[in-house]
Amino acid sequence: MTAGRNRSFDKEKALKEAMRIFWQNGYPGTSLTDLTTAMGINKSSLYAAFGNKEALFKQVIDxxxxxxxxxxxxxxxxxxxxxxxxxxxxxxxxxxxxxxxxxxxxxxxxxxxxxxxxxxxxxxxxxxxxxxxxxxxxxxxxxxxxxxxxxxxxxxxxxxxxxxxxxxxxxxxxxxxxxxxxxxxxxxxxxxxxxxxxx
Structure with a gap:
């Protein structure tokens, strides 16, 4: 079963990694590939757990x-x-x-x-x-x-x-x-x- 189906990753850790990438690159300078690579997940897992890039960014700011x-x-x-x-x-x-x-x-x-x-x-x-x-x-x-x-x-x-x-x-x-x-x-x-x- 893929990570995208069972969400077998640490959501809090992934969010911290997303914060680090946005903090380094800024919002427009951060791609979905940057995020998934840093978070250690695929795009389907990102969307399932956090929503799209915009929704993820709001969670990162919080x-x-x-x-x-x-x-x-x-x-x-x-x-x-x-x-x-x-x-x-x-x-x-x-x-x-x-x-x-x-x-x-x-x-x-x-x-x-x-x-x-x-x-x-x-x-x-x-x-x-x-x-x-x-x-x-x-x-x-x-x-x-x-x-x-x-x-x-x-x-x-x-x-x-x-x-x-x-x-x-x-x-x-x-x-x-x-x-x-x-x-x-x-x-x-x-x-x-x-x-x-x-x-």
Whole structure:
């Protein structure tokens, strides 16, 4: 019996491999052959387990956010640490992921955001990616609003302004990481950023 009939493969592992390929190549640069080769399955198994390329990509994005996206926010809520240090650790967590030798460089959401213009991504994926970016800004804004109300910072920047700045910064860091910047180089950017924010 073929793999396409009994689905005799590790679906979670296959999805992780699909994530790696999309992360490396981008959506338009990834073919079905790229996916089936990396996932170790044939096309019929891919369609049976995940749907078409568009449906698989949406599942990959969800996996990416769960495994490599929302995890960084935990650094912001660590106890007994000044806000400035928590923000620094948040950004350090981001760049450690973006430069990890065990992962493709950069950020899949950032890469996909850059592909939203034109016809690079399916409409559903554009909506999905835009929603992730909006939720990131909203969550960061709520966090800094709470910190401001708690008296942990009183700078001129608004919570919304800081949130938008940090998302923009993360995109810039991701592009730099994808371009070959080292963890040490990006750490200098993080240190400079935190100093300039004057939290």
């Amino acid at each position: 996996l990416y956010v769960d495994k490599h996206g929302i995890v960084h926010a935990a650094e912001l809520f660590k106890e007994n640490m000044p806000l400035e240090e928590r923000v620094r650790e948040y950004l350090m967590s981001v760049i450690r992921m973006q430069t990890s030798p065990a992962l493709p460089k950069g950020c899949l959401v950032c890469l996909s955001t850059s592909e939203m213009a034109g016809d690079c991504l399916p409409e559903d994926s554009i909506t999905q990616i835009a929603g992730i970016n909006e939720e990131t800004v909203r969550s960061l804004s709520l966090f800094f609003e709470g910190e401001k109300q708690a008296g942990n910072f009183s700078g001129e920047l608004s919570p919304d302004g800081i949130a938008n700045y940090l998302l923009t910064l993360q995109f810039g860091l991701a592009v730099s990481a994808r371009n070959g910047s080292s963890l040490e180089a990006l750490q200098e950017v993080v240190d400079f950023t935190v100093k300039q924010l004057k939290l």
